[in-house]
Amino acid sequence: MLAFIFIPVFGLAGLALYLLPTIIGFRKRNASAIFALNLLLGWTLVGWVVSLVWALTKEDIPGVAVSPAERPPANVVWTCPTCRGVVASNAPFCQGCGMKMAWPGAVNRLNY
Numbered sequence: 001m002l003a004f005i006f007i008p009v010f011g012l013a014g015l016a017l018y019l020l021p022t023i024i025g026f027r028k029r030n031a032s033a034i035f036a037l038n039l040l041l042g043w044t045l046v047g048w049v050v051s052l053v054w055a056l057t058k059e060d061i062p063g064v065a066v067s068p069a070e071r072p073p074a075n076v077v078w079t080c081p082t083c084r085g086v087v088a089s090n091a092p093f094c095q096g097c098g099m100k101m102a103w104p105g106a107v108n109r110l111n112y
């Protein structure tokens with residue numbers, strides 16, 4: 001298996017590279033399926049690429065999306081909890097890292 005070649009040669013970095021799709025897809029609803037594909041077929045480069053693409057696929061997470069009415073006014077600015085970038089409160093995604101904003105749960109509020 002490719003993993004057993006990677007790990008002695010590249011160490012933890014090789015293991016991290018091998019499990020990259022699992023790491024990226026960690027928050028996904030299909031995280032366990034991505035992990036299974038990554039682990040079992042990752043050594044066949046095709047399986048690794050498929051699991052990576054799957055992990056990168058955009059997915060609507062139930063409960064995170066909010067209607068425009070529930071969002072704070074557009075003149076309020078927030079910091080992204082992931083990358084600390086400044087995000088306008090009417091933007092559904094962080095411009096910096098692409099993370100979907102969950103407005104009711106966003107805690108780092110800044111007023112300008």
Ligand SMILES: [Zn+2]
Pocket residue numbers: 080081082083084085094095096097098099
């Ligand atoms: Zn961000």
